[in-house]
Amino acid sequence: MTLDNNYRQDLLVALRLHEISGERVGEVIAEVEAHVAETGEDPVQAFGAPREYARQVAAQLDPATGKPSTAWTMGSSLVVATLTLLGLNLFADGISAGAGEVAYTVRDLVTTLLLLFLAGGGVLVIFRAYAAGVRRAGVIGIGVTAFALIMATEVLGDLLLDDRTSLLAMPRWSAIAAGAVMLLAAAAMLVRAIRRGRVVYPVNRSA
Template sequence: MSDEWRDAFVLRARLRDVPGPRIGEALAEVETHCAESGETPAEAFGDPVRYAQALADQLPPPARNPRLGWARVALAGAAGIGAVSLLLSGVAAVSHDAPATISTGTFGSVLIGAGFVVGFFAVAERASAWGLRWLLPPLIAVGLVLTALPTILLRDSSFTSAGWVAIAAAGILFAVAWLALGRTTGADRIVDPRTGAEPALAPKWVLAMARYGPAAMLLLAVALVILLRPGDGA
């Protein structure tokens, strides 16, 4: 099975809330059929995105809300970007014994970032299906620039808060982002029913970053605050 076909299928199935075990079963079925027939997945099952959509349509009605997956992606993107902004502001504030400031541009970056994350996944599934995954790194670079521009250009302060409050709020937003991506990072794993193993759908370091990155960033932020904050007698 080609990586491009598999990745496009899995991405659309995830976005349509197909349970991980069902995705694993479908992948095993595709791989077994192709091994026996000598056909490619595209020849035997057609377009991976449409095949994943057909699989999702077989689920009971409560489990196949077509908007839920995209809404969750947008929420995760907005929460993640907002969390990073609050974390940086909070660390800088506590380290310099000053209030944390949130600018108008931060809100703009959150909205643009959420839209970009949704657009990225929409493009990613088609790029994988068409063998154009080389487009994704430059797309990410463009998205990061567009997301950062409002924060850079619109620096007027919207409100202020204590640094530790900003760090705590960042932790809450990280939790929201993690829960929004729970089907990808949580217990609903894709498992091959023949072997009980997880298919190598992404490099292990990518999955590790998704699962443990937010907690690591929070711990690093607290460590920096402890190291850099002014002394009591200063």
């Protein structure tokens, strides 16, 4: 008997959401495939639902065996989100500024910080909720709530905050350069995370 592809994919996603290394993900999936092939047993009966089994695997790991700490994961995700958002804003504003300066008002700064907090926090909460076994309707509700708060922030910012007085200004080339550096740094961190998360199946080294 071969492992059902739906179970394999669901288990893969669930393991990734627990920030388990790609090498360990490959080992877990290979173990499940080998058990099913040898015994013919249904994987749900043998290991439980994919998300339940992923939680069991994650609970047995520490940073030395393939799972970084929650604080490290959240911190690195926030850094990537910050660099990406600020980098895009600076680069795009610098390109569109023409020959003038890039200026930011109180509204720009406040709404950007709130957007970063709500978007980054919303994504992290959605991932954690899914990994913890929250039902799909609950996960969708979290996403809708975060999106509604982001929209409300933009509307309230237009109504309540000063969007005329320049609080910070810089030459357009400075904004372009700073934005490019931030985007490159975010890309480097993402490449490192992708390499770490690449699924590596165990091989028969005696062959």
